[in-house]
Amino acid sequence: MKVPVIVISGFLGSGKTTLLLRLLQEAKAEGLRPGIIMNELGQLDVDGHILREQSDLPVEKLLDGCVCCSKRSELAGSIRTVLRNKPDLLVIELTGVANPEEIADALTDPALIELVRLKQIVTVVDAEHVLDYNSFFESDAQLIRTLRRQIETADILVLNKTDLINDAKRKKIGQLLPKYNDAAVLIPTAHSIIDLGLLLSDVVKQAKQAVAVSSAFPMVKPAAAAAHAAPNQPVEQTRLEKGQAPSFSRVQTISLALARTASYSRKDIEKFLHKFKNRLLRAKGYIRLNPEGPALLLQFAGNRVTWSESAHEGQPYIVFIGINLNDRELEQQWRRLEQ
Numbered sequence: 109m110k111v112p113v114i115v116i117s118g119f120l121g122s123g124k125t126t127l128l129l130r131l132l133q134e135a136k137a138e139g140l141r142p143g144i145i146m147n148e149l150g151q152l153d154v155d156g157h158i159l160r161e162q163s164d165l166p167v168e169k170l171l172d173g174c175v176c177c178s179k180r181s182e183l184a185g186s187i188r189t190v191l192r193n194k195p196d197l198l199v200i201e202l203t204g205v206a207n208p209e210e211i212a213d214a215l216t217d218p219a220l221i222e223l224v225r226l227k228q229i230v231t232v233v234d235a236e237h238v239l240d241y242n243s244f245f246e247s248d249a250q251l252i253r254t255l256r257r258q259i260e261t262a263d264i265l266v267l268n269k270t271d272l273i274n275d276a277k278r279k280k281i282g283q284l285l286p287k288y289n290d291a292a293v294l295i296p297t298a299h300s301i302i303d304l305g306l307l308l309s310d311v312v313k314q315a316k317q318a319v320a321v322s323s324a325f326p327m328v329k330p331a332a333a334a335a336h337a338a339p340n341q342p343v344e345q346t347r348l349e350k351g352q353a354p355s356f357s358r359v360q361t362i363s364l365a366l367a368r369t370a371s372y373s374r375k376d377i378e379k380f381l382h383k384f385k386n387r388l389l390r391a392k393g394y395i396r397l398n399p400e401g402p403a404l405l406l407q408f409a410g411n412r413v414t415w416s417e418s419a420h421e422g423q424p425y426i427v428f429i430g431i432n433l434n435d436r437e438l439e440q441q442w443r444r445l446e447q
């Protein structure tokens with residue numbers, strides 16, 4: 109069974125490590141064995157120290173670079189190392205400037221696709237500063253885009269540090285965030301206190317099934333989470349019934365194994381990809397245009413298609429990463445391309 113992955117993203121200082129610590133405590137209380145990967149931009153393992161002081165779980169560190177770009181090639185090795193301990197769950201805390209979309213993409217690399225599946229992207233938003241990002245980073249369009257993608261791709265938006273803002277600011281942010289992502293569960297809070305059942309209930313269920321324990325686990329515990337919340341900062345949830353955990357990330361990954369005997373036309377594939385472009389963030393695959401030919405690496409990113417030579421010897425496949433994709437429709441239409 110593929111190990112579910114929770115990605116924690118959010119700008120520098122927004123409260124990611126605070127959330128991670130809470131998540132690990134709750135996971136431990138539920139009898140889960142989480143695997144942890146922390147990525148930091150600098151060479152100093154600051155958050156790792158904090159974590160080691162407060163948790164006895166082993167942490168795999170990726171220092172001095174961002175796992176979505178310069179450290180990407182090391183991600184597969186780190187995940188394999190963590191998987192040796194047979195975790196029920198893998199939690200990856202990204203750097204503040206990482207685009208979670210890139211991680212969704214990295215998890216579908218050939219070395220990982222059979223081992224892990226993206227479960228949820230949680231983005232922690234710093235309520236005190238989020239409205240200022242556009243003016244702070246005016247000269248850095250790439251950074252602004254990344255911060256926006258952190259919000260747009262989230263399944264859960266934790267609006268943290270609400271203890272540091274007034275009602276007017278809170279209202280403004282409450283109007284802004286849905287403009288970028290109206291499908292995520294929005295949780296205003298302080299000190300990253302959220303109902304962790306949203307993240308863990310299905311993993312607990314799966315772990316219990318795995319050991320053939322039949323007693324049902326309560327899906328979420330809103331009352332318990334609210335009891336921990338700071339005064340005047342009730343845990344609120346919107347766009348999702350309380351007690352209902354989303355089981356899949358909004359960023360979906362659909363992989364299709366391709367028959368070795370099938371042939372394809374390059375033009376048809378490109379037409380297909382452009383047809384879905386509004387919902388497709390990324391597509392990539394190792395495809396043989398004809399059964400005797402070599403595998404080619406197909407990449408679709410930013411609405412551009414590139415083909416390159418590849419030494420891939422294994423089963424041809426294609427992976428689609430997108431939002432609001434209909435897997436049956438996509439597969440049916442893809443199969444029509446087979447000649």
Ligand SMILES: Nc1nc2c(ncn2[C@@H]2O[C@H](COP(=O)(O)OP(=O)(O)OP(=O)(O)O)[C@@H](O)[C@H]2O)c(=O)[nH]1
Pocket residue numbers: 118119120121122123124125126127155203204268269270271272297298299300
């Ligand atoms: N006042 C206040 N402080 C908070 C809150 N949440 C976290 N903090 C503090 O903010 C600081 C940064 O929190 P972290 O959890 O380390 O943030 P992070 O996103 O992991 O930070 P980086 O690793 O630098 O990206 C710490 O000193 C926290 O104690 C909050 O809701 N309110």
